[in-house]
Amino acid sequence: MPIEPATPAHLVEAMYVSHHRWLLARLRNKLGNHHDAADLMQTTFLHLLTAPELDRIQEPRAYLTTVAQRLLANHLRRNAIERAYLEALALVPQASYPSAESQAITLEALIQVDRLLAGLPLQAKQAFLMAQVDGLKHAEIAERLSISIATVKRRILQAAQQCYFADLQP
Amino acid sequence: MQATHQTAGTAPRPRQITAAAAQQALDWLMAMQSGELSRSQHDAWQRWRQADGANEAAWQQIERVNQSFGMVPPTAVTLQALDASAQARRRNLKLLGLCATGGMAALIWQQTGGQGGWLTGHDYTSLIGQVQAATLPDGVRITLNTDSALDARYDARQRLLILQRGEVLVQAVPDAQGRPLRIQTAQGWVQAQDTRVIVRELPQACQVSVLQGSVVLQPQGNPDSERLLRAGEQSLLFHSHAQAPQPITPHAGAWADGMLVAVDMPLADFLAELSRYRRGVLRCDPAIGQWRISGSYPLVDTDRILAALPSALPVQVVARTRYWISVQPATGEPANR
Numbered sequence: 390m391p392i393e394p395a396t397p398a399h400l401v402e403a404m405y406v407s408h409h410r411w412l413l414a415r416l417r418n419k420l421g422n423h424h425d426a427a428d429l430m431q432t433t434f435l436h437l438l439t440a441p442e443l444d445r446i447q448e449p450r451a452y453l454t455t456v457a458q459r460l461l462a463n464h465l466r467r468n469a470i471e472r473a474y475l476e477a478l479a480l481v482p483q484a485s486y487p488s489a490e491s492q493a494i495t496l497e498a499l500i501q502v503d504r505l506l507a508g509l510p511l512q513a514k515q516a517f518l519m520a521q522v523d524g525l526k527h528a529e530i531a532e533r534l535s536i537s538i539a540t541v542k543r544r545i546l547q548a549a550q551q552c553y554f555a556d557l558q559p
Numbered sequence: 560m561q562a563t564h565q566t567a568g569t570a571p572r573p574r575q576i577t578a579a580a581a582q583q584a585l586d587w588l589m590a591m592q593s594g595e596l597s598r599s600q601h602d603a604w605q606r607w608r609q610a611d612g613a614n615e616a617a618w619q620q621i622e623r624v625n626q627s628f629g630m631v632p633p634t635a636v637t638l639q640a641l642d643a644s645a646q647a648r649r650r651n652l653k654l655l656g657l658c659a660t661g662g663m664a665a666l667i668w669q670q671t672g673g674q675g676g677w678l679t680g681h682d683y684t685s686l687i688g689q690v691q692a693a694t695l696p697d698g699v700r701i702t703l704n705t706d707s708a709l710d711a712r713y714d715a716r717q718r719l720l721i722l723q724r725g726e727v728l729v730q731a732v733p734d735a736q737g738r739p740l741r742i743q744t745a746q747g748w749v750q751a752q753d754t755r756v757i758v759r760e761l762p763q764a765c766q767v768s769v770l771q772g773s774v775v776l777q778p779q780g781n782p783d784s785e786r787l788l789r790a791g792e793q794s795l796l797f798h799s800h801a802q803a804p805q806p807i808t809p810h811a812g813a814w815a816d817g818m819l820v821a822v823d824m825p826l827a828d829f830l831a832e833l834s835r836y837r838r839g840v841l842r843c844d845p846a847i848g849q850w851r852i853s854g855s856y857p858l859v860d861t862d863r864i865l866a867a868l869p870s871a872l873p874v875q876v877v878a879r880t881r882y883w884i885s886v887q888p889a890t891g892e893p894a895n896r
Contacts, residue, residue, distance in 0.1 A: 473640040477632075498630035503641050505624065514641070518634040520592045521625065527593050535696060542589060549588060553621050554581040 400443040404453070405434055412453050420461075429464075433457045470499050505552045516541050517548035576620060577613045584617035684708045685725070688836045688861070690814065699740060700730040702815045704759075705836045717741055726759035728815050731772070746796045747779040757812055761795075768793035768811045776801040819856045819864075826850045826872065830886060837861050839882025847874065847888050 409430060416426035433456050437443065446452045474496055478486070487495065506514050515534060519525045527545075531538045587604055590596065596604065608615050631637045685691040685703040692702045695711060697718065703709060707725020711718075718734060720727070721743045731740045731751040742749040742758050744765040749758055754772030758765055767776060769788050776786045780799040788794050792804035793811070810820035819836075821829050827848030834841035836858055850872055856864045865876050868886065875889045 470640050473642075474632075474636075477636050477639060494630055495632065498627045499632075499637065499640050501627040502631050502637065505627065506641070511638075514638065515634065518628075518631075518637055521628045522631060522637065523634050527589075532696070545589065545592070546585060549585050550581075553585070553624050554576065554617075557576065557578055557581050 395444055397438050397440075397443055401434055401437045404437065404443075404449055408449055408453060409434065411450065412457065415454070416457060429457055429461055432460055436460060466503065467500055470503060471496055474499060506548065509548050509551060510544075512536070513544040513548040516544040517552070520545055575613060576617045580611065580613035580617040583607065583614065584621055587618070588621060682710045687838055688858075690817065690858075697734060698732040700732075702728040704728075704814050713738075719743055722758055722760060722765070724760060726757065726814075728755070728757050728770075728812055730755050744796065746798045747782070747801075748777040749796070750775040750777065755812075764795040764797045766793060766795055768807050770807075770812055813855070814858065817858050819858050821852050821854055821856070823851045823853055826852050826874075826886070833861055833864060839880075839884065842883075842885040844885065844887040847872075847886070850874075 412433065413426055413430050416429050417423055420426050420429065433453060436456055437453075440456070474492075478492070506517070509517075512534065516530055519530045519533070520527070525533070527538050527541045531541045534541070536544075587607065590600065608618055632640075683691065683693055683701065683703055685705060685707045687706045689706075690702060690704060691707075692700070694700050697713075699718070699720075701709060701720065704726035707727060708723040709727055710721040710723060712721060713719065716738065718738050718740045720729065720741070727742070729740075729742060729751060731754045733753055734740065740751050742751065742756075744758060744760060746765050749756065749767050751774045752772060754774055755770040756772075756774050757768040757770065759768075767774065767788060769790050769792055771790050773787060773789045776788055776794060776796050778784060778796060778798060778800050784800060786794065786801040786804075788801075788804055791807050793807045794804050795802040809822050810818075813820040819829075819832060825848060827843045827845075829852050830841050830843045833856075852871060854871065858864075865884065865886075868874050868876055869889060873889045874886050877885045877887060879885065
């Protein structure tokens with residue numbers, strides 16, 4: 390009998406058979422309800438289909454937990470951003486209210502920007518956004534944030550390094 | 560798969576971005592953010608891009624990432640959205656003693672300290688139903704009422720606050736350099752010294768109410784005809800002149816504390832005031848416009864104020880749509896349809 394190559398689908402299926410009940414119970418514990426737990430469990434295994442080096446995983450349960458936690462964190466973060474954005478929109482004058490499509494585009498951009506800026510100190514985020522989004526000059530940013538122009542440049546550089554060239558950072 | 564020939568304009572295969580190219584690309588970005596590039600700087604930038612494939616790759620990386628930044632709201636709103644964790648928001652709202660429920664015209668307090676305005680490009684703005692407080696770098700404190708906008712223009716000569724729209728409460732402080740503080744409106748200027756004053760733009764005039772200290776009114780059409788206004792007085796400033804002082808409306812600044820206070824106020828005026836804090840139309844039946852209403856109403860929930868009206872007066876509040884509300888005399892009998 391020829392040995393079948395271990396495709397990602399096969400590997401994930403093997404993991405599913407061995408561990409999905411365990412993962413479901415663990416997630417149900419963490420999330421407090423069956424529906425969300427089942428949802429997250431399915432998403433986790435789906436995610437695995439595109440994960441690299443599935444055959445090298447030593448500790449499948451630890452790996453599954455890590456992936457599930459990361460997906461959950463992203464999901465909660467996305468919800469929080471969407472909620473905040475919609476609340477801000479609720480007060481916008483009717484004439485300026487963006488279309489559903491426009492909202493969707495803005496929301497995706499916000500989530501992307503959130504990822505790019507994650508972990509930076511507030512002042513770095515502020516200075517960078519004021520320069521890049523609002524188009525303010527460094528001198529104007531310095532005045533509004535009550536810091537020196539040199540500090541503005543330092544903060545912007547710090548954010549820019551991470552946003553544009555994160556993989557080149559030491 | 561290889562092309563057998565290259566057509567003009569084909570992009571070169573992307574090169575690896577080197578650390579040096581990335582650093583130079585960032586230097587160019589910073590130079591552009593400081594101000595417009597001169598002609599020669601612009602040419603130098605173009606030459607830099609063409610000098611090395613790594614340079615071009617680095618610049619294209621910047622442009623690719625910038626697409627996301629091109630699609631987010633102004634900084635103030637973006638930061639608010641990104642800093643939103645449900646926990647933090649609930650904690651803040653509890654501290655403020657407010658409960659913001661979605662779907663209602665919420666009166667939201669925000670301490671901003673100089674963030675840009677939503678959609679309008681002004682230095683300070685408030686949305687409909689929002690009261691926005693900020694402290695300027697020199698210690699002057701402004702509180703914007705609903706749907707207002709203000710720009711701050713300080714220079715060597717004066718400290719100028721331009722009221723572009725709406726209503727502002729200004730707590731003036733003296734300036735270390737002795738510059739006068741002036742609030743500019745479409746009709747002229749209000750010069751304030753150690754004062755607490757409210758300036759409100761109306762269609763043809765602006766209303767100035769002095770809570771503390773005194774101000775000098777200067778009509779734009781007639782700058783020499785100044786008028787002094789003292790604490791407890793209010794006046795209408797027109798383009799050509801300032802009206803003689805009247806006693807200040809009681810509780811003129813209550814909105815800054817989140818309250819609408821009515822003392823024997825005609826219902827039509829009351830509803831006109833209330834509608835400033837809401838989206839949509841709030842109509843008052845002319846037949847009952849002169850009925851009087853009194854009381855202190857928390858602006859945090861204007862829906863609740865409307866819901867409570869029938870217990871204060873024989874009226875009914877008819878909501879044809881969410882944004883078209885009409886206050887009418889209550890019908891005595893149940894309708895027979």
